[in-house]
Amino acid sequence: xxxxxxxxxxxxxxxxxxxxxxxxxxxxxxxxxxxxxxxxxxxxxxxxxxxxxxxxxxxxxxxxxxxxxxxxxxxxxxxxxxxxxxxxxxxxxxxxxxxxxxxxxxxxxxxxxxxxxxxxxxxxxxxxxxxxxxxxxxxxxxxxxxxxxxxxxxxxxxxxxxxxxxxxxxxxxxxxxxxxxxxxxxxxxxxxxxxxxxxxxxxxxxxxxxxxxxxxxxxxxxxxxxxxxxxxxxxxxxxxxxxxxxxxxxxxxxxxxxxxxxx
Ligand SMILES: [Zn+2]
Numbered sequence: 001x002x003x004x005x006x007x008x009x010x011x012x013x014x015x016x017x018x019x020x021x022x023x024x025x026x027x028x029x030x031x032x033x034x035x036x037x038x039x040x041x042x043x044x045x046x047x048x049x050x051x052x053x054x055x056x057x058x059x060x061x062x063x064x065x066x067x068x069x070x071x072x073x074x075x076x077x078x079x080x081x082x083x084x085x086x087x088x089x090x091x092x093x094x095x096x097x098x099x100x101x102x103x104x105x106x107x108x109x110x111x112x113x114x115x116x117x118x119x120x121x122x123x124x125x126x127x128x129x130x131x132x133x134x135x136x137x138x139x140x141x142x143x144x145x146x147x148x149x150x151x152x153x154x155x156x157x158x159x160x161x162x163x164x165x166x167x168x169x170x171x172x173x174x175x176x177x178x179x180x181x182x183x184x185x186x187x188x189x190x191x192x193x194x195x196x197x198x199x200x201x202x203x204x205x206x207x208x209x210x211x212x213x214x215x216x217x218x219x220x221x222x223x224x225x226x227x228x229x230x231x232x233x234x235x236x237x238x239x240x241x242x243x244x245x246x247x248x249x250x251x252x253x254x255x256x257x258x259x260x261x262x263x
Contacts, residue, residue, distance in 0.1 A: 011062035013071050021068070028066025028251060031137045033128065034056035034074040035144030035152070040091065040109035042218040043188035043206040047111040048074070050145040051195050053182055056197035057108065057170075057236060065247045067139070070128075076148035077118040081106070089115040090147065091185055091217050104216050114145075121151055129163040139250055141243065143170040166250050170239050181239045182189065184220025189235060191223035196232030 010016065011033075016024065036051025042063045051072040078090035083106055092112065094104030110258065115231045116124075125232070132140060142152045149169055170181040184190055195202050207215045207224055 004258055005071040007047060008056075010172065011059055011067070013068050016068065018123060025040070025136055028247075029136055029138040030062070030065065030067030030247060030251075031068045031132050031140050032067060033060055033142040035076060037076050037112075037114035037148075038074050039040065039112045039145070040217050041139045041190060042064045042215050042223070044203050044215075045186050045191060045194060046198070046201040047191055049186065050076075051200070052184070052191065054144040056169075056193075057141060057143075057181070059237070059246075061141070061240065061243060065244055065251075067247075071143075073148070074114055075116045075121070075122070075124070076114055076145045077121045077151060078115055078145075078147045080091065087098035087254070088114075090132065091219070092115055094216065097219055101214050102139075102219055107143055107216075109217050112175050120149060121148065122155065125152065125155070126159070128161055129165060133163045133165055133174055137165060137255055139166045139168070141168045141247070145183065146185075148259075149182075155239050168246055168250075170243060171201045178207040179235050179238050181235060186218040187220025187223050187227040188231065189220060191227035192229065192231035193235055194226060194232070196236060219252065 010020065013021075014208055022092050032054075034051055034054035036048060036054070039048065039050060041049040050072065051163065055069065055072050061067070062069050079093070079096070081088050081093055086108065088106045088108070089112060092109050093106040094102070099102045103135075129140065143149055149171065152167065153169055153171070156169075159165070171183070179194070180189055182190055191202060191204075204224060204227070211222070211224065
């Protein structure tokens with residue numbers, strides 16, 4: 001029994017033998033792509049936070065729904081601004097924070113090394129989709145870094161038509177404010193999910209103790225007050241239910257289509 005389970009849990013593309021690949025593809029032709037970054041997420045969080053969250057989540061989903069988890073990307077697009085000769089990406093520029101209390105001066109945040117132009121990212125994903133289609137994948141779940149996820153969402157109708165692959169992400173149309181998957185930056189939501197998967201990598205004690213002092217590079221609800229592994233469990237549970245439903249009906253549709261073909 002134990003052996004069978006460890007076999008079921010082998011879901012990473014790079015670890016499969018061709019025979020194992022064929023078995024998993026026949027059961028569920030789903031690919032999962034974690035859209036990571038190497039990016040400052042506050043002094044308390046690991047630089048690979050955008051990779052750790054979707055990779056942890058996709059491993060769980062693949063073990064239940066089937067499918068194969070691709071290696072994590074660490075390059076992605078983001079807003080870019082050049083101020084007196086220096087490029088600032090995404091959260092480097094704290095002047096864009098909605099709340100005045102969360103604003104800070106533009107700076108090259110420690111460890112952020114992920115930025116590529118939008119056009120290159122789009123080409124990269126199209127290249128991946130072409131390869132996945134060629135191997136017979138019918139479904140792609142891609143999620144992670146906000147601007148990467150947004151590009152995938154923007155191109156979903158076009159890519160679905162072009163590659164014949166259904167594409168899903170983890171953002172719903174519902175108000176995800178309190179339970180969204182990776183919809184803040186290093187704050188309550190992201191910190192909680194990293195705490196769930198890699199509690200050893202989160203160091204809340206690195207943040208200022210004074211609650212009136214907002215930590216640089218974080219946007220959302222205060223992780224010092226609201227983040228916990230339990231909250232992470234809650235977030236994952238909600239997202240899991242949603243995506244398992246979507247994948248279940250997508251797989252049923254595929255089955256129906258192949259039955260029609262075979263008649
Ligand atoms: Zn993030």
